[in-house]
Amino acid sequence: MKHDKENIMVILSSPSGVGKTTLTKKIQQKYKNFKISVSHTTRTPRSNEVDGVDYHFVSKDKFKELIDDGKFYEYAKIFENYYGTLKKYVDETIKENDILFDIDWQGTKQLSKFKNLNIIKIYLITDKVELKSRLIKRNQNTNDEVKKRFNSFDEDIKHWNDYDYIIINKNLENCFRQIENIIEINKIKPNFFFQKIQ
Ligand code: 5GP
Numbered sequence: 001m002k003h004d005k006e007n008i009m010v011i012l013s014s015p016s017g018v019g020k021t022t023l024t025k026k027i028q029q030k031y032k033n034f035k036i037s038v039s040h041t042t043r044t045p046r047s048n049e050v051d052g053v054d055y056h057f058v059s060k061d062k063f064k065e066l067i068d069d070g071k072f073y074e075y076a077k078i079f080e081n082y083y084g085t086l087k088k089y090v091d092e093t094i095k096e097n098d099i100l101f102d103i104d105w106q107g108t109k110q111l112s113k114f115k116n117l118n119i120i121k122i123y124l125i126t127d128k129v130e131l132k133s134r135l136i137k138r139n140q141n142t143n144d145e146v147k148k149r150f151n152s153f154d155e156d157i158k159h160w161n162d163y164d165y166i167i168i169n170k171n172l173e174n175c176f177r178q179i180e181n182i183i184e185i186n187k188i189k190p191n192f193f194f195q196k197i198q
Pocket of ligand 1 (some may be wrong): 013015043
């Protein structure tokens with residue numbers, strides 16, 4: 001389907017533990033027109049997560065059924081679980097709102113193939129030492145999961161060049177300001193300049 005070109009879709013990807021969730025929330029607080037895309041996943045909810053808010057938590061069978069019925073714009077297997085973005089949600093939301101996606105590089109590649117979508121792709125990166133301490137501090141994963149997430153860092157960052165913008169997340173406020181700039185540049189309508197020149 002053709003989408004309203006005035007609304008934008010912003011993808012925020014990063015190795016696990018870089019601070020995406022906090023940034024996503026800050027963006028939504030500042031830009032009221034942004035809706036966060038709530039993905040479907042087969043992962044078990046963490047203690048602080050709410051079904052329908054953080055994710056739609058579904059069984060593997062249900063997820064497979066959604067794949068078979070062609071309901072996803074994109075989906076990926078990450079750390080033994082499946083994650084995906086429903087077409088219906090995106091197609092309906094973009095009519096009135098901008099959308100923010102917290103998805104990985106595999107999903108970003110798949111979404112990029114839909115040329116009708118007005119997508120801005122941002123990759124957040126941090127250094128490995130900082131990442132390890134964040135993953136441990138976060139205390140939401142078992143030691144095994146921390147190890148898995150940390151080890152996926154090298155594979156993950158290989159895909160940075162599929163993105164429009166790369167931000168180094170040394171300081172969250174600074175990083176947020178850069179995202180604000182990106183959003184504001186991309187929300188300016190090209191014909192605004194055209195009218196001014198005339
Ligand atoms: P977590 O289990 O920590 O919530 O998320 C693990 C990874 O899955 C993160 O890198 C996140 O960006 C990614 N992810 C979350 N939802 C989706 C989705 O719908 N599609 C894809 N491709 N990745 C997702």
